[in-house]
Amino acid sequence: MVDDAPAGLDTTTVHPARRYNYWLGGKDHFAADRESGDLIEKAHPTIRLTARENRAFLQRAVRHLAETGIDQFLDIGTGLPTADNTHEVAQRANPAARVVYVDNDPMVMTHARALLSSTAAGRTRYIEEDLRNPGKILAHPMLRDTLDLDRPVGLVLVAVLHFIAEHQHARDLVAELLAALAPGSHLVLTHGTADFSTEQEKEYFRQLTARGASDAYPRSHDEITEYFTGLHLLEPGIVPVCAWHPATDDLPSPHDIAIYGGVGRLGERR
Template sequence: MDNGGVANGGQLRIDTTVPHPARRYSYWLGGKDHFAADRESGDAIAAAFPAVVELARANRAFLRRAARYLAESGVRQFLDIGTGLPAPDNTHEVAQRIAPESRVVYVDNDPIVLVHAQALLVGDSRGRTAYLEADVRDPDAILAHPDLLATLDLDRPVALLLVAILHFVHDDDQVADVVSRLVGALPSGSHLVLSHGTMDFSTPEGVAAYEKMFAAGGTDVRARSKATLQRYLTGLELIEPGIVPVTEWRPDNPADPRPVSPDLGIYGLVARKP
């Protein structure tokens, strides 16, 4: 593994003046590992789109349900890219509760995430957990990393988790290439878990406000439509209920009210590679 976010001389490579999605997400989830720039960015986005904190928590719950579904379906290997800072019910915790032998590789490009992961994300000794510092925009480096290859057997099915990460890649063609390369490296029987910000449920006024904020650099989330996400799933079989708001993907209690945000949304999906 690389140095886990520690540069030569033992100093963390962290720029606390620039907001980072993982730390901002931790702030929204009620975590403590964030800096002033992350809080300022989070507050500005929440002021424009008040549902964002609730949606962040709904997205976390989707991750938990999807990981549980896959583990119960027999998947024993997980590649979680854009893992974020540790929070309750991390992927390995969900999977290893069901199958202690599950193996999980976490990937993030924020050094502080990897430092915390190494300290806090201790998995069941019957399985294996590894942590890589890498960027989703460089899938080949992730797939060739020696710690990934020492942890996962890429000849056996893997669950690839791209949860609330691809909307930070702004170019549509680059996203298509990332998904294609990652899924293409996995064998039949593998799965893709994906969640992604969208403005499909918004009013024209909300879309205009979002586009203005995005153009000004006030948000780094590139919202995409359901139709765009569908294009990234070529060759994959969608698991029911398909591409739906994260609150609608196999909720624990179908009777619970699950309102759709009027200003911002997150789609969730699970798809299988035949």
């Protein structure tokens, strides 16, 4: 855990990157992040497993895309660097892969050096920006200098859309990002859900949200499917993240995971 905050960093309010780092067993979090993390863990005691499974999905999906020819990635909602970040996974499969990371947490910026390591043949860049400004992300000189938007891109929105309160707003953001990408691009997405929660669990979570202790908005399978409108869903579709091309047969229950993941491919535009 960190004791001294970098200058200019607000550590008094919870931030998802630091709370996620807490659940993953990292060291970059403050009291407010741990407090929120513990409250959510009360509502969902397997949250640490959820975080690990979400991360493992991200790595399997990125590896799959890199192995099938996607050589450039836009990863929005990067998180604090941990083992096997997107660029490491992609560049292991293809050393020339290029990755642009985007996150709105200034603390990710302080760790950007770890994210910016790259193979000599590839490239990684980091932009501090908000998902709610897709136009600014897409027009950013660093993105334009790193990614060729006339060729397919892997758009990674993993465990970030559920921080957008309004479903229609989240849909519009995804649609705006996809509209800028070439045919053959892919969307890699995960999103928290209450589909497998009991009524009691849902009520506890609602109370946490109402008092500002949780900032995540779970959505249903149908709602999450809407993010993939116009895309061809890769097998096995939108499933609990642990069930997307799992490395083992011994899967945790959907209730314990409570986060869906899927990958979709953008076809030719008419």
